[in-house]
Amino acid sequence: MEKNLIMNFLPQLFSAIFSLSLYFLFYLPLELLLTEFLFIIPKINPYVNAFILFFFLLFANLFDWGKIVHNRKKLIALSLLIAISFSVYGIYRHVKIEREHLPKIYQINLLWIIQGQLIEIRGTNFGATFKKGEVTVDGIKFLVKDWSENKIIAEAPVPDIKGHFYLSIKTKDNKISNQLLIEIKDPDYLKKYLQ
């Protein structure tokens, strides 16, 4: 009777493991790419992740696991898939832990700046207010007006250079953020609007 009970629930257990494997294999690398490499979104809500896993669960339940469990070849293939997916999760976790505490810039409110202009940088892991770091564009340091964990307001200095450059942030702990393109314009550019 106990064996029957186990055999009744075994397909459901396999479908749960399979859905988790699919989540590890397809979703986690995508999430890592979006949050840690492309910086498109800061952090995905745990409810959204749960909802995605739920869709994988629905997909996994479309298969007849009762037959798959009794087929040795399919069972071996499934075991391989589980092993690969858990390895992917291991790699994901390693990379995530390594990168999740790095400062990240998601948005700058201006595409171009001229001297004395204030820019607002939004992101994460910038550090506390009392641990101000540096905002630099091609080696030129900006004057930090306000510094918080998720937002920095900085003033552009008088630059020697003009053109397109990359803006980055260096925290007090010497951690360097990703770089975003910004244009430094000559103030003469505004003359035509003043005339």
Added chain:
Amino acid sequence: MKKTSFFIFLNRVLYSSFFLWLLLAFLKMFNLKMEIKISFFFLLFIFLFLIIYHRKILFLSTLFLNKINFVLKTSKKLKFTESRSVSYLFYFFIREFLKFLKGFHLFLKLILTNYFFWLMLSILGVLLDTFVLKSTFDLLILFLAGLWILSAYHFKFKARNSISLALFFLILCPFLLISKKELIVEKAAIWAYIFLVVGVAQIIIDNIKEKKNIR
């Protein structure tokens, strides 16, 4: 046919969501967090369970209410007609529930005059306050302490019962501190102190009584 296959599919999702919840909780135990709201799957399991087994739940709750009615003698006969119609079961459930409400004052009287109920309430309340509630409510602590004193007085508990409860909470503290559950430690310390005070008060009262008896 389509309805049956959909029902089978829902049944599969029901159990697999439960297994997934167990699996995620198991992984979390080993600090393998995946930024997933794990409770989502438990709630999904409950939700699907209610959808799939609503007939049986309705049936059992009706039976249960009927049994209470029978015990309280609010209904003369135990009536139940087997029917496959859900609407009839629902009507039956409402009717029996109204009957139960009619005899509710008897039910309340039975419960409120039962000291064992108050004892259970105080023990469950203390456990709930210590391990579940996330903030401290002075009035609740006072109420539960009062309940414990009342129960101890009624059941003639010896002082060592209160003292052993105090020691239980006191022993719990270092282990909870190791596992960094500061809030529970705080609550456990409060209850250790309260039970200790009650125990000591009981010892003093017992001594006074003994002295009086000797005289």
